[in-house]
Amino acid sequence: MPSDTIPRRLFARAKERPEAPAYLVRESGSWKATPWRQYAAEVMRAGKALMAMGLEVGSTVSILGFNRPEWVILDVAAMAIGGAPAGVYSTSSAEELKYIVHHAESKVLLVENAQQLGKALKVWGELPLLAHVVLMRGTEASGDPRVLTWDDFLTRGAEVTDEAFFARLDAVEPGALATLIYTSGTTGPPKGVMLSHRNLTWTADVARRLIDLTPWDCSLSYLPLSHIAEQVFTIHGPITAGSSVYFAESIEKMAENLREVQPTIFFGVPRVWEKLHAGVSAKLGEAKGLKRAIAAQAMAAGRAYHDVLNRDEIPNPLLTVKHRLFERLVYGKVKQAVGFGRARVCVSGAAPIGVEVLDFFAGLDLPIREVYGQSEDTGPTSFNLPGRSRFGSVGPAFPGLDVRIAEDGEIQVKGPNVFLGYYKDPEGTAETLLEGWLCTGDLGKFDQDGFLHITGRKKDIIITAGGKNITPQNIEVGLKRHPLVAEAVVIGDRRRYLTAIIVLNPEAAQQLATERGLSGPLHENPEIRREVQRAVDEVNAQFAQVETVKRFTIASRSFGIDTGELTPTLKVKRRNVVENFAREIDAMYAE
Template sequence: MSTPNETIPGRLFKQAERRPDAPAHHVKSGGVYRPKSYRELADEVKRLGKAMIALGQKPGFTTCILGFNKSEWVAFDVATMAVGGAPAGIYTTCSPEEVAYIVHHAESEIVLLEDGGQWAKIEKMLGELPRLKHVVTMRGAPRIDHPMVVSYEAFLDKGNDVSDVDFFARIDALEPQGLATLIYTSGTTGPPKGVMLSHENLAWTADAAQKLVGGNAQDSVLSYLPLSHIAEQMFTIHGCITMGAAAYFAEGIDKVPDNLKEVQPTLFFGVPRIWEKFYAGVQGKLKEAKGAKKALVAWAMDVARDATAERMRGREPRGALGLQYKLAQRLVFSKLKAAIGLSRARTCVSGAAPVSKEILEFFASLDIIVSEVYGQSEDTGPTTFNRTNNTKLGTVGTKLDGVEVKIGEDGEILVKGPNVFLGYYKEQQATADTLVDGWLHSGDLGQFDKDGFLSITGRKKEIIITAGGKNIAPKNIEAALKNHPPIAEAVVIGDRRKFLTALVVIDPAAAGELAGAPGADLAKLREDPSVVAAVQKAVDSVNSTLARVETVKKFHILDRAFTIESGELTPTLKLKRRVVHDHYASEIDRMYEGANDA
């Protein structure tokens, strides 16, 4: 029997008992952020849990949640866990068919959703969801006239006749190894699989995360990345509840820049594309600086490079450097960081996909150390982490304390520890293939350096095997190409071919500058001679660092960016190579015409 403090729901009620009036959530209402206390959140979770009990949900049930990050998302998630169920988040970008697949696969009788748009997906597929009984709309959603649909407030009232004793008996009965949540992977290869995480997985990893970032009850986060992803859950739900910190909910993905400036969180998590957008925006502003201001910024950036290099080795800048660093912070960085919303950020994290070393170095020159984390849903988020005081840019850090990480004979990263998942929901063979003798087979290829820092060298399933039998990891080549403007995205091709080629997406701002045509669309820019020449120069530069068999012989510039809507990116912005290959099969074939490559 576990004690309440060993589960995330138990920790919530401990926080409500110890610090009832402390803010748990901040929700935008009437143009301002309004706090919701830990007492109020715990009471809401209790009422939701009682409603689930009243509707006959027995331990082992599941619920699904479909909507943008809101306080109700978190409350419903924790309430499901509290009464012995497992919540499953669904990405808001999922199609009706994908939504129905997850609701059906999870066998959920209750779904919480955001609005009429998400209800339309469910309504379209109702004929394929015989188990679904109750649909709950989040606060503020328009009334939906359907016998299955109830408002959030009406759902809260359904448990009024269930006693507190019955509710807390459910929490007390939770087992550390019991199923706590389902994380449906975004499916770069086939249908999504339900990653089963236990109560111990969540509680142990939240403790580890707190230690890694030195988290405390004064911390705050901005919740904006999909809550169906384990990394955002760890920040918004499990980490905040464990630390007693506060989560601010962004008004929408388009409002993140504004909300970030308002909130100025102490902990900030972004996927690489978020950092790339910051990078492009800040660079654009810095280019506008002239004269003395330009010289001041250049001086401050030089000082920050030296100072952050010291800090990343666990040393504080001293002497002349220390004095210059304090001056640079006061004159430049205090204003610059406030302008992007990171003036109070003690720890900034990048994860979910590889980020360019050049971008990390740029932020270090702005006195912002971005800590890259590596992991996956199957180990509750983190495997390795670049601690602020022990960072090596270009690596994904050192392993978490209490976790074993080793490199297999074929270069695959293997993980064992309290954060490793229970298996895939209703997928015995997939579980057996991934979990071998307690070791999680990550599917990623990597290597440790002499100091214990891990570098990711590729993805096992993405290895290109050329017609000549050479094994090539495309990720590093693609990352190197992306370091050269105007290349924004690159996909290396070459499986069963005699040589490598690349599909290239260009950045419209950088390409427009080269072409002297700001605002032009990609279809025009891709044909501009100066843009083509810049891409060729980038390819030549990268090729000069590679073995001959790894060099890119030809490239094709695409007329649009990859998108989630077109199916080329997952909701977490990972590339779906198979889809890209299918969409651009004729363009790929043209690069090999007359080459007799097959």
């Protein structure tokens, strides 16, 4: 009997519901659906093409580009023939692309467009194993015989029989390498996380049960597919449940596409939710008189209603009546306007999210379920479930996993979703996998009800000149609760006291400037600085003297991916912030 794998499940969906929509792409002003039958056929054609091009069991392909059907088709095709895909973030430089393609030893690279092709051409001379670059649909051939259009690529497999393809698919072992997820490089060069077919299917099965994912659900694919979380929501989960995926046109058009699609399932990193929070909050702030009073009552009722549901209790009749009333007056209108008119599961992950953001959306009848995990355990370690959620925590342990806190406070995980190890890195694997336990590098604690709370990163611990160990994350999360603060990085390793680099929330800062008639660069404005100082003072009051921020600098610009302070998934690269703002940091410690 053939092994249970994600590619095998795709062909099962094609038999069960051949004409049902598998994925949708916006073309000529409308969303065009591709059925499961055609999706499976495209994967088979791509798999046969790879076989014809000499990809053996264990070979890899690399993929560079925004979320597109071709991205997913090649990903699943590579797995189907016993190979492994390796995604590359679309924001990567030519050098970063070279590193991953070389490290993964890929013979084939799929790129989205001419711009991404340019990166490949720039470094191809240093990639002796790379034989072909394939272009996604819509990009003309370059004239280089090594560069293939998508259609040219698919025709390469014309001589490979269906039987040969299915023989490779049937031979895939559940414990074999299925995909390489390259880490975003917050602590050094990216590492290739090796995930098995069993890792993927087990995680998809449990996730489907937890959120009751069905063929009638749909999601919007827009976050980087190089990240395991987006792969779960775009590839493994939908293939397992038979649900539909809409591919966003671009990250810039995500908000517009969200309003059009009205997905039932939505995953966002904290920055996405924070931007939505800022936009909706500003709109609600424009309400006057009776409308303002109704909105305030609605949000209070929404928070109370979901607080009860999160404890798996039944709201009292009065609260239920209020909820139904405000659904007609407020919730339904706001959700529809943003793109959540049909949303039933909203998830946040990849980085910590502020409690006030979760509280805000619960007040609008949009409870956000925070998930915590890492690439090394296929995405989830813990999850705030419907009926078992607690804001400020990252939920109870994911069902089927053993999660423990080591003596030094590190979160450790054991279970069917823990990875095989790091690709070509036995030393790194040995440091991270101890007797089957994944050492996450995160610090945490369980409360008395079994909810996991993240308290920091082992490698981010600041040791002051006085020898005090301080976890900066708690301070930074506190600072980011203020509407003016978009990012905060606490400094102080081997220093006498703590300081912080503050990045302003541009929308909130501009709104304040407009209201008060402020002029000039906002980061230099004394009134803006006084507001930030108040935020710092409020946070300082919650900590011991040695943990207080003595000085801060408001950055003259936002952190960026291109400037090196953010990973493609918008995590802060602390080391790069320290390097890029060294002059400002030194000034805060100058006598």
